[in-house]
Amino acid sequence: MLKKIMLTVAFVGxxxxxxxxxxxxxxxxxxxxxxxxxxxxxxxxxxGCSRTDSGVHARCFCVTLAKKGSxxxxxxxxxxxxxxxxxxxxxxxxxxxTSGLVDADFHPRYDVVSKEYEYLIYNGRExxxxxxERAWHIPTAIDGAALSRMQAAAACFVGKQxxxxxxxxxxxxxxGDAVRTxxxxxxxxxxxxxxxxxxxxxxLYHMVRIMAGTLVGVAKGSIAPEDMPALIAGKDRxxxxxxxxxxxLYLNAVFYPDQT
Amino acid sequence: MLKKIMLTVAFVGxxxxxxxxxxxxxxxxxxxxxxxxxxxxxxxxxxGCSRTDSGVHARCFCVTLAKKGSxxxxxxxxxxxxxxxxxxxxxxxxxxxTSGLVDADFHPRYDVVSKEYEYLIYNGRExxxxxxERAWHIPTAIDGAALSRMQAAAACFVGKQxxxxxxxxxxxxxxGDAVRTxxxxxxxxxxxxxxxxxxxxxxLYHMVRIMAGTLVGVAKGSIAPEDMPALIAGKDRxxxxxxxxxxxLYLNAVFYPDQT
Numbered sequence: 273m274l275k276k277i278m279l280t281v282a283f284v285g286x287x288x289x290x291x292x293x294x295x296x297x298x299x300x301x302x303x304x305x306x307x308x309x310x311x312x313x314x315x316x317x318x319x320g321c322s323r324t325d326s327g328v329h330a331r332c333f334c335v336t337l338a339k340k341g342s343x344x345x346x347x348x349x350x351x352x353x354x355x356x357x358x359x360x361x362x363x364x365x366x367x368x369x370t371s372g373l374v375d376a377d378f379h380p381r382y383d384v385v386s387k388e389y390e391y392l393i394y395n396g397r398e399x400x401x402x403x404x405e406r407a408w409h410i411p412t413a414i415d416g417a418a419l420s421r422m423q424a425a426a427a428c429f430v431g432k433q434x435x436x437x438x439x440x441x442x443x444x445x446x447x448g449d450a451v452r453t454x455x456x457x458x459x460x461x462x463x464x465x466x467x468x469x470x471x472x473x474x475x476l477y478h479m480v481r482i483m484a485g486t487l488v489g490v491a492k493g494s495i496a497p498e499d500m501p502a503l504i505a506g507k508d509r510x511x512x513x514x515x516x517x518x519x520x521l522y523l524n525a526v527f528y529p530d531q532t
Numbered sequence: 533m534l535k536k537i538m539l540t541v542a543f544v545g546x547x548x549x550x551x552x553x554x555x556x557x558x559x560x561x562x563x564x565x566x567x568x569x570x571x572x573x574x575x576x577x578x579x580g581c582s583r584t585d586s587g588v589h590a591r592c593f594c595v596t597l598a599k600k601g602s603x604x605x606x607x608x609x610x611x612x613x614x615x616x617x618x619x620x621x622x623x624x625x626x627x628x629x630t631s632g633l634v635d636a637d638f639h640p641r642y643d644v645v646s647k648e649y650e651y652l653i654y655n656g657r658e659x660x661x662x663x664x665e666r667a668w669h670i671p672t673a674i675d676g677a678a679l680s681r682m683q684a685a686a687a688c689f690v691g692k693q694x695x696x697x698x699x700x701x702x703x704x705x706x707x708g709d710a711v712r713t714x715x716x717x718x719x720x721x722x723x724x725x726x727x728x729x730x731x732x733x734x735x736l737y738h739m740v741r742i743m744a745g746t747l748v749g750v751a752k753g754s755i756a757p758e759d760m761p762a763l764i765a766g767k768d769r770x771x772x773x774x775x776x777x778x779x780x781l782y783l784n785a786v787f788y789p790d791q792t
Contacts (some may be wrong), residue, residue: 284661330665331662369656396629398615401544402591406662411663521746 276344277337277354278374279304283330283499284365286519291324300324300333300366307361308337311354312347315340321380321526323389325451325478327405327518331390333367334380334526353380380526386455386473388524391484391516395464400464407465408520410488414466418491420460425490426468428500429457429483435476437508438486440515443477450507459487466481469524481516482509489513536604537597538634539564539613541588544625546665551584551593559628560584560593567621568597571614572607575600575713581640581786583649585738587665587778591650592629594640594786601760640786646715648731648784651776653743667725668780671747674726678751682719685750686728688760689743691718695736696767698746699764700775707717710736710767719747729784741776742769749773 278452281304289297301318308316309344319333322488337354339343349357354371360367394400395414403409405411414422436450461467468484489495495503503511541564549557551566561578568576581594584714596605597614609617614631644684652667654660655674663669672681714732721727728744749755754761755773763771 282661283666296628329662359658364659365661367659367661367770369658398619398629399624399627400629401588401625402540402666404544 273477275351276376276378277351277371278378278380279337279355279368280336280370281330281333281335283333284370284406285327285329289326290328291320291322291330294312300330300458302523303366304335304358305364307358310361311349311357312339312345314346316345317341319380321384322523323524325481325518325521328521328523329406329495329519330523331423332525333523334528336374336378336380366510379529383528384474384526385456386471386527388456388469388471388527389475389476389480390431390524391468391470391480392403392477392522393468393484393488393516394464395461395466396464404410404466405519407517408484408488410490410491414461414491418493419459419461421490421497422466422468422487423516424497425495425500426457426459426470426483426510428452428497428504429470433504434507435479435504437504437509437512438479438482439509440478440482441509443445452476452479457483464522477517481518482514484520485513487513488516534668535611536636536638536753537611537631538617538638538640539595539597539615540630541590541593541595542627542629543593544666545587545589547625548590549586551580551582551590557586559706561592561595563626564595564618565623565642567618570621572599572605572724574606574680576758577601579640581644582783584783585778586743588781589666589779590712590783592785593783594788596634596638597611636775638788644734644786645789646731646733646787647735648716648729648787649683649694649735649740650782651728651730651740652780652782653726653748653776654724654746655721657692660724665779668744668748668776672752673677674721674751678753679719679726680719681750682726682728682747683755684757685747685755685757685760686717686719686730686743688757688764689714689730693751693764694767695739695764697764697772698739698742699736699769700738700742702770704736710729712739738775740781742772742774744772744776744780746772748776 291300293301300418351373358368394403394407432453457470551560553561611633616627618628642780654667664763692713717730
Protein backbone atom coordinates (compact mmCIF):
# COMPACT_ATOMS: atom_id res chain seq x y z
CA MET A 273 0.00 0.00 0.00
CA LEU A 274 1.36 3.41 -0.97
CA LYS A 275 0.31 6.48 0.93
CA LYS A 276 1.56 9.73 2.39
CA ILE A 277 0.71 10.01 6.06
CA MET A 278 0.10 13.02 8.26
CA LEU A 279 0.73 12.72 11.98
CA THR A 280 -0.39 15.12 14.68
CA VAL A 281 2.26 15.08 17.37
CA ALA A 282 2.42 16.47 20.91
CA PHE A 283 5.76 17.01 22.58
CA VAL A 284 7.20 18.45 25.76
CA GLY A 285 10.07 20.46 24.29
CA UNK A 286 12.26 20.68 27.40
CA UNK A 287 14.72 17.98 26.38
CA UNK A 288 14.97 19.00 22.72
CA UNK A 289 16.87 21.57 20.67
CA UNK A 290 13.64 22.43 18.90
CA UNK A 291 11.85 20.55 16.15
CA UNK A 292 14.20 20.87 13.19
CA UNK A 293 17.23 18.57 12.83
CA UNK A 294 20.47 20.39 13.63
CA UNK A 295 24.00 19.30 14.40
CA UNK A 296 24.26 20.52 18.00
CA UNK A 297 21.70 18.45 19.83
CA UNK A 298 18.80 16.05 19.71
CA UNK A 299 15.64 17.33 18.01
CA UNK A 300 12.03 16.17 17.75
CA UNK A 301 12.38 15.60 14.00
CA UNK A 302 15.35 13.32 14.55
CA UNK A 303 13.54 11.27 17.20
CA UNK A 304 10.49 10.94 14.92
CA UNK A 305 12.77 9.88 12.06
CA UNK A 306 14.42 7.23 14.21
CA UNK A 307 11.04 5.89 15.35
CA UNK A 308 9.80 5.75 11.74
CA UNK A 309 12.93 3.89 10.65
CA UNK A 310 12.51 1.40 13.50
CA UNK A 311 8.84 0.90 12.58
CA UNK A 312 9.03 0.74 8.77
CA UNK A 313 12.58 -0.52 8.29
CA UNK A 314 13.69 2.27 5.97
CA UNK A 315 14.65 5.93 6.23
CA UNK A 316 11.75 8.39 6.00
CA UNK A 317 11.37 12.05 5.11
CA UNK A 318 9.81 13.69 8.16
CA UNK A 319 8.47 17.13 7.20
CA GLY A 320 7.11 19.43 9.92
CA CYS A 321 4.69 22.37 9.94
CA SER A 322 7.12 24.75 11.61
CA ARG A 323 10.50 25.20 13.19
CA THR A 324 10.35 25.59 16.95
CA ASP A 325 12.95 26.93 19.37
CA SER A 326 14.71 24.82 21.94
CA GLY A 327 12.40 24.19 24.91
CA VAL A 328 9.18 25.17 23.12
CA HIS A 329 6.26 22.73 23.44
CA ALA A 330 3.58 21.54 21.04
CA ARG A 331 0.10 20.29 21.74
CA CYS A 332 -0.59 19.62 18.09
CA PHE A 333 2.32 19.72 15.65
CA CYS A 334 1.72 18.37 12.13
CA VAL A 335 4.27 16.30 10.22
CA THR A 336 4.13 14.18 7.10
CA LEU A 337 5.90 10.86 6.71
CA ALA A 338 7.04 9.28 3.46
CA LYS A 339 9.82 6.94 2.39
CA LYS A 340 12.93 9.02 1.75
CA GLY A 341 12.94 10.49 -1.74
CA SER A 342 9.44 9.22 -2.52
CA UNK A 343 6.03 10.62 -1.75
CA UNK A 344 4.49 7.70 0.09
CA UNK A 345 4.99 5.12 2.81
CA UNK A 346 5.28 1.46 2.02
CA UNK A 347 3.48 -0.32 4.81
CA UNK A 348 0.58 -2.64 5.50
CA UNK A 349 -0.33 -0.83 8.71
CA UNK A 350 -3.70 0.94 8.28
CA UNK A 351 -3.22 4.75 8.30
CA UNK A 352 -5.10 5.35 11.56
CA UNK A 353 -3.04 2.66 13.34
CA UNK A 354 0.30 4.28 12.58
CA UNK A 355 -0.07 6.65 15.57
CA UNK A 356 -0.01 3.83 18.12
CA UNK A 357 2.65 1.91 16.21
CA UNK A 358 4.91 4.98 16.19
CA UNK A 359 4.31 5.57 19.91
CA UNK A 360 5.79 2.16 20.67
CA UNK A 361 9.10 3.57 19.39
CA UNK A 362 8.91 7.05 20.94
CA UNK A 363 9.98 8.36 24.36
CA UNK A 364 7.45 9.60 26.95
CA UNK A 365 7.87 13.25 25.99
CA UNK A 366 6.79 12.81 22.36
CA UNK A 367 3.51 11.21 21.32
CA UNK A 368 1.67 10.81 18.04
CA UNK A 369 -1.97 11.69 18.75
CA THR A 370 -3.49 10.86 15.36
CA SER A 371 -2.43 9.55 11.95
CA GLY A 372 -4.20 9.58 8.61
CA LEU A 373 -3.85 9.74 4.84
CA VAL A 374 -3.14 13.02 3.06
CA ASP A 375 -2.81 13.93 -0.62
CA ALA A 376 0.62 13.29 -2.09
CA ASP A 377 1.06 17.01 -2.84
CA PHE A 378 0.13 18.18 0.69
CA HIS A 379 2.92 20.08 2.43
CA PRO A 380 2.60 20.60 6.20
CA ARG A 381 4.48 23.93 6.16
CA TYR A 382 3.59 25.55 2.83
CA ASP A 383 -0.11 24.68 3.12
CA VAL A 384 -0.62 26.22 6.57
CA VAL A 385 -3.48 28.74 6.61
CA SER A 386 -2.97 29.79 10.23
CA LYS A 387 -1.45 28.66 13.49
CA GLU A 388 -2.41 29.24 17.10
CA TYR A 389 0.18 29.64 19.82
CA GLU A 390 -0.43 29.86 23.56
CA TYR A 391 1.95 31.46 26.03
CA LEU A 392 1.59 30.51 29.71
CA ILE A 393 2.57 32.84 32.54
CA TYR A 394 2.49 31.37 36.05
CA ASN A 395 1.69 34.19 38.44
CA GLY A 396 2.07 32.56 41.86
CA ARG A 397 4.39 34.09 44.46
CA GLU A 398 6.66 31.04 44.70
CA UNK A 399 7.60 28.72 41.86
CA UNK A 400 5.25 25.81 41.18
CA UNK A 401 6.93 22.45 40.48
CA UNK A 402 4.12 21.37 38.14
CA UNK A 403 4.93 24.31 35.86
CA UNK A 404 8.72 24.01 35.95
CA GLU A 405 9.87 24.41 32.32
CA ARG A 406 6.19 24.65 31.30
CA ALA A 407 5.38 28.29 32.04
CA TRP A 408 7.14 31.62 32.65
CA HIS A 409 7.12 32.39 36.35
CA ILE A 410 6.26 36.03 37.10
CA PRO A 411 6.13 36.27 40.92
CA THR A 412 4.93 39.90 41.05
CA ALA A 413 1.15 39.83 41.52
CA ILE A 414 -0.76 40.77 38.35
CA ASP A 415 -4.05 42.20 39.63
CA GLY A 416 -7.33 42.75 37.80
CA ALA A 417 -6.33 46.20 36.55
CA ALA A 418 -3.02 44.88 35.22
CA LEU A 419 -4.82 41.99 33.52
CA SER A 420 -7.21 44.47 31.86
CA ARG A 421 -4.22 46.43 30.55
CA MET A 422 -2.74 43.22 29.13
CA GLN A 423 -6.07 42.46 27.42
CA ALA A 424 -6.23 45.97 25.94
CA ALA A 425 -2.67 45.67 24.63
CA ALA A 426 -3.28 42.20 23.15
CA ALA A 427 -6.31 43.54 21.27
CA CYS A 428 -3.91 45.91 19.43
CA PHE A 429 -2.08 42.89 17.98
CA VAL A 430 -5.12 41.93 15.86
CA GLY A 431 -5.16 42.86 12.19
CA LYS A 432 -2.92 42.92 9.12
CA GLN A 433 0.11 44.86 10.27
CA UNK A 434 3.86 45.08 9.91
CA UNK A 435 5.12 43.25 13.01
CA UNK A 436 8.80 44.26 12.72
CA UNK A 437 8.64 45.52 16.32
CA UNK A 438 8.05 41.92 17.42
CA UNK A 439 10.85 40.38 15.39
CA UNK A 440 14.06 39.18 17.01
CA UNK A 441 17.01 41.47 16.38
CA UNK A 442 19.08 39.98 13.58
CA UNK A 443 16.12 38.08 12.13
CA UNK A 444 15.40 40.82 9.57
CA UNK A 445 17.16 38.63 7.05
CA UNK A 446 14.08 36.37 7.05
CA UNK A 447 12.69 36.13 3.51
CA GLY A 448 9.71 38.37 2.67
CA ASP A 449 8.31 41.27 4.60
CA ALA A 450 7.14 41.49 8.21
CA VAL A 451 3.46 41.93 7.42
CA ARG A 452 1.31 39.26 9.02
CA THR A 453 -2.38 38.97 9.80
CA UNK A 454 -3.26 38.27 13.42
CA UNK A 455 -6.81 36.89 13.51
CA UNK A 456 -7.21 36.71 17.27
CA UNK A 457 -5.24 37.60 20.39
CA UNK A 458 -6.55 37.22 23.91
CA UNK A 459 -5.41 37.12 27.54
CA UNK A 460 -7.23 35.09 30.18
CA UNK A 461 -6.57 34.24 33.80
CA UNK A 462 -7.51 30.95 35.44
CA UNK A 463 -6.32 30.83 39.05
CA UNK A 464 -2.58 31.48 39.13
CA UNK A 465 -2.17 30.96 35.38
CA UNK A 466 -2.38 33.65 32.73
CA UNK A 467 -2.75 32.44 29.18
CA UNK A 468 -2.03 34.53 26.08
CA UNK A 469 -3.34 33.02 22.86
CA UNK A 470 -2.64 34.34 19.41
CA UNK A 471 -3.69 33.07 15.98
CA UNK A 472 -2.16 34.38 12.78
CA UNK A 473 -1.40 33.46 9.18
CA UNK A 474 2.28 33.41 10.06
CA UNK A 475 4.74 34.43 12.75
CA LEU A 476 8.11 36.18 12.65
CA TYR A 477 11.05 34.75 14.57
CA HIS A 478 10.34 35.12 18.34
CA MET A 479 7.16 37.07 17.60
CA VAL A 480 4.96 35.35 20.19
CA ARG A 481 7.68 35.42 22.85
CA ILE A 482 8.28 39.16 22.32
CA MET A 483 4.52 39.75 22.45
CA ALA A 484 4.36 37.81 25.75
CA GLY A 485 7.30 39.78 27.18
CA THR A 486 5.64 43.00 26.05
CA LEU A 487 2.37 42.03 27.75
CA VAL A 488 4.27 41.45 31.00
CA GLY A 489 5.84 44.90 30.52
CA VAL A 490 2.30 46.26 30.15
CA ALA A 491 1.21 44.43 33.33
CA LYS A 492 4.13 45.91 35.25
CA GLY A 493 3.39 49.41 33.96
CA SER A 494 6.53 49.95 31.89
CA ILE A 495 4.51 50.01 28.64
CA ALA A 496 1.10 51.71 28.35
CA PRO A 497 -1.53 49.82 26.34
CA GLU A 498 -2.71 53.08 24.72
CA ASP A 499 0.77 53.44 23.21
CA MET A 500 0.68 50.00 21.61
CA PRO A 501 -0.62 51.01 18.13
CA ALA A 502 2.10 53.68 17.84
CA LEU A 503 4.74 51.28 19.15
CA ILE A 504 3.77 48.68 16.56
CA ALA A 505 3.78 51.32 13.82
CA GLY A 506 7.23 52.47 15.01
CA LYS A 507 8.70 49.03 14.13
CA ASP A 508 11.36 49.36 16.82
CA ARG A 509 12.06 46.09 18.63
CA UNK A 510 13.83 47.98 21.43
CA UNK A 511 10.59 49.70 22.50
CA UNK A 512 8.89 46.37 23.17
CA UNK A 513 9.32 44.07 26.18
CA UNK A 514 11.83 41.29 26.75
CA UNK A 515 11.74 38.04 24.79
CA UNK A 516 9.80 35.74 27.11
CA UNK A 517 11.50 32.38 27.81
CA UNK A 518 10.84 29.47 25.47
CA UNK A 519 9.43 27.21 28.21
CA UNK A 520 6.08 29.07 28.31
CA LEU A 521 5.36 28.71 24.59
CA TYR A 522 3.02 26.07 23.12
CA LEU A 523 2.06 25.49 19.50
CA ASN A 524 -1.62 24.77 20.06
CA ALA A 525 -3.03 24.17 16.60
CA VAL A 526 -2.23 24.35 12.90
CA PHE A 527 -4.99 25.02 10.40
CA TYR A 528 -5.09 23.86 6.76
CA PRO A 529 -7.44 24.84 3.92
CA ASP A 530 -9.83 21.92 4.25
CA GLN A 531 -10.31 22.41 7.97
CA THR A 532 -13.06 24.50 9.47
CA MET B 533 13.71 34.67 67.38
CA LEU B 534 12.15 31.34 68.33
CA LYS B 535 9.25 29.97 66.38
CA LYS B 536 7.80 26.81 64.92
CA ILE B 537 7.12 27.20 61.24
CA MET B 538 4.59 25.55 58.97
CA LEU B 539 5.34 25.24 55.28
CA THR B 540 2.93 24.37 52.51
CA VAL B 541 4.85 22.43 49.91
CA ALA B 542 4.06 21.32 46.36
CA PHE B 543 5.99 18.49 44.78
CA VAL B 544 6.03 16.41 41.63
CA GLY B 545 6.49 12.97 43.16
CA UNK B 546 7.92 11.17 40.12
CA UNK B 547 11.54 11.24 41.24
CA UNK B 548 10.85 10.41 44.91
CA UNK B 549 10.22 7.30 46.98
CA UNK B 550 7.32 9.08 48.64
CA UNK B 551 7.40 11.71 51.36
CA UNK B 552 8.69 9.82 54.39
CA UNK B 553 12.42 9.18 54.87
CA UNK B 554 13.32 5.57 54.13
CA UNK B 555 16.56 3.75 53.48
CA UNK B 556 15.94 2.66 49.87
CA UNK B 557 15.76 5.94 48.00
CA UNK B 558 15.53 9.69 48.07
CA UNK B 559 12.39 11.13 49.65
CA UNK B 560 10.76 14.57 49.82
CA UNK B 561 11.29 14.74 53.60
CA UNK B 562 15.00 14.14 53.15
CA UNK B 563 15.34 16.83 50.48
CA UNK B 564 13.41 19.31 52.66
CA UNK B 565 15.65 18.43 55.61
CA UNK B 566 18.79 19.00 53.52
CA UNK B 567 17.47 22.37 52.33
CA UNK B 568 16.62 23.42 55.90
CA UNK B 569 20.07 22.43 57.10
CA UNK B 570 21.69 24.39 54.28
CA UNK B 571 19.53 27.41 55.09
CA UNK B 572 19.65 27.45 58.91
CA UNK B 573 22.99 25.74 59.51
CA UNK B 574 21.64 23.05 61.83
CA UNK B 575 19.64 19.83 61.56
CA UNK B 576 15.85 20.27 61.65
CA UNK B 577 12.91 18.06 62.48
CA UNK B 578 10.74 18.01 59.37
CA UNK B 579 7.28 16.65 60.24
CA GLY B 580 4.77 16.02 57.47
CA CYS B 581 0.96 15.78 57.31
CA SER B 582 0.94 12.36 55.71
CA ARG B 583 2.99 9.56 54.21
CA THR B 584 2.71 9.33 50.46
CA ASP B 585 3.60 6.52 48.10
CA SER B 586 6.43 6.63 45.62
CA GLY B 587 5.40 8.68 42.57
CA VAL B 588 2.41 10.40 44.26
CA HIS B 589 2.22 14.20 43.86
CA ALA B 590 1.16 16.99 46.21
CA ARG B 591 -0.29 20.38 45.40
CA CYS B 592 -0.39 21.38 49.05
CA PHE B 593 1.46 19.23 51.56
CA CYS B 594 1.92 20.65 55.07
CA VAL B 595 5.11 20.24 57.10
CA THR B 596 6.46 21.84 60.24
CA LEU B 597 10.08 22.84 60.71
CA ALA B 598 11.89 23.13 64.03
CA LYS B 599 15.46 22.71 65.21
CA LYS B 600 16.08 19.03 65.92
CA GLY B 601 14.87 18.07 69.39
CA SER B 602 13.40 21.50 70.08
CA UNK B 603 10.07 22.99 69.17
CA UNK B 604 11.21 26.11 67.35
CA UNK B 605 13.51 27.48 64.68
CA UNK B 606 16.35 29.79 65.53
CA UNK B 607 16.48 32.28 62.71
CA UNK B 608 16.22 35.97 61.95
CA UNK B 609 14.38 35.32 58.69
CA UNK B 610 10.77 36.58 59.00
CA UNK B 611 8.33 33.63 58.93
CA UNK B 612 6.70 34.54 55.61
CA UNK B 613 10.12 34.86 53.93
CA UNK B 614 11.21 31.33 54.77
CA UNK B 615 9.33 29.95 51.73
CA UNK B 616 11.49 31.79 49.23
CA UNK B 617 14.66 31.20 51.25
CA UNK B 618 13.97 27.44 51.30
CA UNK B 619 13.26 27.43 47.56
CA UNK B 620 16.77 28.67 46.87
CA UNK B 621 17.96 25.31 48.25
CA UNK B 622 15.35 23.05 46.65
CA UNK B 623 15.23 21.32 43.26
CA UNK B 624 12.69 22.28 40.56
CA UNK B 625 10.29 19.49 41.49
CA UNK B 626 9.76 20.63 45.10
CA UNK B 627 8.63 24.13 46.04
CA UNK B 628 7.58 25.79 49.29
CA UNK B 629 4.46 27.82 48.44
CA THR B 630 3.91 29.55 51.79
CA SER B 631 5.49 29.72 55.25
CA GLY B 632 4.15 31.04 58.53
CA LEU B 633 4.16 30.72 62.30
CA VAL B 634 2.21 27.98 64.06
CA ASP B 635 1.64 27.18 67.74
CA ALA B 636 4.41 25.13 69.31
CA ASP B 637 1.99 22.27 70.03
CA PHE B 638 0.62 22.12 66.48
CA HIS B 639 1.18 18.76 64.78
CA PRO B 640 0.71 18.57 61.01
CA ARG B 641 -0.41 14.94 61.06
CA TYR B 642 -2.32 14.51 64.34
CA ASP B 643 -4.20 17.79 63.95
CA VAL B 644 -5.57 17.06 60.46
CA VAL B 645 -9.35 17.42 60.28
CA SER B 646 -9.67 16.30 56.67
CA LYS B 647 -7.70 15.90 53.48
CA GLU B 648 -8.66 16.14 49.85
CA TYR B 649 -7.10 13.95 47.19
CA GLU B 650 -7.56 14.17 43.45
CA TYR B 651 -7.01 11.33 41.03
CA LEU B 652 -6.46 12.18 37.34
CA ILE B 653 -7.40 9.84 34.52
CA TYR B 654 -6.28 10.85 31.03
CA ASN B 655 -8.81 9.47 28.58
CA GLY B 656 -7.24 10.27 25.19
CA ARG B 657 -6.70 7.49 22.64
CA GLU B 658 -2.93 7.94 22.52
CA UNK B 659 -0.68 8.88 25.41
CA UNK B 660 -0.18 12.58 26.06
CA UNK B 661 3.38 13.68 26.85
CA UNK B 662 2.17 16.49 29.13
CA UNK B 663 0.51 13.90 31.38
CA UNK B 664 3.34 11.35 31.42
CA GLU B 665 3.72 10.30 35.08
CA ARG B 666 1.00 12.83 35.97
CA ALA B 667 -2.18 10.92 35.17
CA TRP B 668 -3.39 7.34 34.57
CA HIS B 669 -3.83 6.78 30.86
CA ILE B 670 -7.05 4.90 30.04
CA PRO B 671 -7.19 4.78 26.22
CA THR B 672 -10.65 3.18 26.00
CA ALA B 673 -13.18 5.96 25.42
CA ILE B 674 -15.27 6.74 28.51
CA ASP B 675 -18.51 8.15 27.10
CA GLY B 676 -21.22 10.18 28.83
CA ALA B 677 -23.10 7.12 30.06
CA ALA B 678 -19.92 5.61 31.51
CA LEU B 679 -19.10 8.93 33.19
CA SER B 680 -22.57 9.00 34.75
CA ARG B 681 -22.01 5.50 36.12
CA MET B 682 -18.70 6.63 37.63
CA GLN B 683 -20.47 9.60 39.24
CA ALA B 684 -23.19 7.35 40.67
CA ALA B 685 -20.58 4.98 42.09
CA ALA B 686 -18.53 7.81 43.59
CA ALA B 687 -21.63 9.13 45.37
CA CYS B 688 -21.77 5.79 47.25
CA PHE B 689 -18.35 6.55 48.80
CA VAL B 690 -19.81 9.45 50.82
CA GLY B 691 -20.63 8.90 54.49
CA LYS B 692 -19.23 7.27 57.62
CA GLN B 693 -18.52 3.70 56.54
CA UNK B 694 -16.13 0.83 57.01
CA UNK B 695 -13.84 1.11 53.99
CA UNK B 696 -12.07 -2.25 54.38
CA UNK B 697 -12.99 -3.06 50.77
CA UNK B 698 -10.74 -0.17 49.70
CA UNK B 699 -7.75 -1.13 51.84
CA UNK B 700 -4.62 -2.65 50.33
CA UNK B 701 -4.30 -6.37 51.03
CA UNK B 702 -1.89 -6.80 53.92
CA UNK B 703 -2.60 -3.31 55.29
CA UNK B 704 -5.16 -4.64 57.77
CA UNK B 705 -2.42 -4.40 60.40
CA UNK B 706 -2.90 -0.59 60.33
CA UNK B 707 -3.80 0.61 63.82
CA GLY B 708 -7.48 1.28 64.52
CA ASP B 709 -10.50 0.27 62.52
CA ALA B 710 -11.32 0.93 58.88
CA VAL B 711 -14.19 3.32 59.57
CA ARG B 712 -13.68 6.70 57.91
CA THR B 713 -15.98 9.57 57.01
CA UNK B 714 -15.94 10.64 53.38
CA UNK B 715 -17.36 14.17 53.19
CA UNK B 716 -17.39 14.52 49.42
CA UNK B 717 -16.59 12.43 46.35
CA UNK B 718 -17.10 13.61 42.79
CA UNK B 719 -16.13 12.78 39.22
CA UNK B 720 -15.82 15.47 36.55
CA UNK B 721 -14.65 15.51 32.97
CA UNK B 722 -12.84 18.43 31.32
CA UNK B 723 -11.83 17.60 27.77
CA UNK B 724 -9.73 14.42 27.79
CA UNK B 725 -9.18 14.54 31.56
CA UNK B 726 -11.38 12.88 34.16
CA UNK B 727 -10.85 14.04 37.72
CA UNK B 728 -11.98 12.10 40.81
CA UNK B 729 -11.89 14.15 44.01
CA UNK B 730 -12.47 12.78 47.46
CA UNK B 731 -12.36 14.49 50.86
CA UNK B 732 -12.37 12.50 54.11
CA UNK B 733 -11.28 12.65 57.73
CA UNK B 734 -8.71 9.98 56.97
CA UNK B 735 -7.69 7.45 54.35
CA LEU B 736 -6.65 3.80 54.53
CA TYR B 737 -3.54 2.60 52.72
CA HIS B 738 -4.17 2.82 48.94
CA MET B 739 -7.80 3.82 49.56
CA VAL B 740 -7.98 6.55 46.89
CA ARG B 741 -6.08 4.49 44.33
CA ILE B 742 -8.40 1.49 44.83
CA MET B 743 -11.42 3.83 44.58
CA ALA B 744 -10.00 5.22 41.30
CA GLY B 745 -9.38 1.71 39.95
CA THR B 746 -12.91 0.74 40.97
CA LEU B 747 -14.38 3.76 39.17
CA VAL B 748 -12.55 2.73 36.00
CA GLY B 749 -14.01 -0.78 36.49
CA VAL B 750 -17.43 0.88 36.73
CA ALA B 751 -16.75 2.88 33.54
CA LYS B 752 -15.77 -0.29 31.67
CA GLY B 753 -18.85 -2.14 32.91
CA SER B 754 -17.17 -4.76 35.06
CA ILE B 755 -18.69 -3.30 38.26
CA ALA B 756 -22.29 -1.98 38.42
CA PRO B 757 -22.76 1.26 40.35
CA GLU B 758 -26.00 -0.10 41.89
CA ASP B 759 -23.92 -2.86 43.50
CA MET B 760 -21.53 -0.39 45.15
CA PRO B 761 -23.27 -0.10 48.56
CA ALA B 762 -23.35 -3.90 48.93
CA LEU B 763 -19.75 -4.21 47.73
CA ILE B 764 -18.61 -1.66 50.32
CA ALA B 765 -20.61 -3.45 53.03
CA GLY B 766 -19.04 -6.75 51.94
CA LYS B 767 -15.56 -5.48 52.92
CA ASP B 768 -13.90 -7.65 50.29
CA ARG B 769 -10.99 -5.96 48.55
CA UNK B 770 -11.05 -8.58 45.80
CA UNK B 771 -14.48 -7.44 44.59
CA UNK B 772 -13.22 -3.93 43.91
CA UNK B 773 -11.15 -2.69 40.96
CA UNK B 774 -7.40 -2.61 40.49
CA UNK B 775 -5.15 -0.30 42.48
CA UNK B 776 -4.73 2.66 40.13
CA UNK B 777 -1.10 3.71 39.54
CA UNK B 778 0.49 6.23 41.90
CA UNK B 779 1.25 8.76 39.15
CA UNK B 780 -2.38 9.91 38.91
CA LEU B 781 -2.73 10.74 42.62
CA TYR B 782 -2.45 14.28 44.03
CA LEU B 783 -2.81 15.42 47.63
CA ASN B 784 -4.78 18.60 46.95
CA ALA B 785 -5.41 20.09 50.38
CA VAL B 786 -5.10 19.43 54.10
CA PHE B 787 -7.57 21.02 56.50
CA TYR B 788 -6.90 21.95 60.14
CA PRO B 789 -9.32 23.02 62.90
CA ASP B 790 -8.86 26.77 62.50
CA GLN B 791 -9.40 26.72 58.76
CA THR B 792 -12.73 27.29 57.12
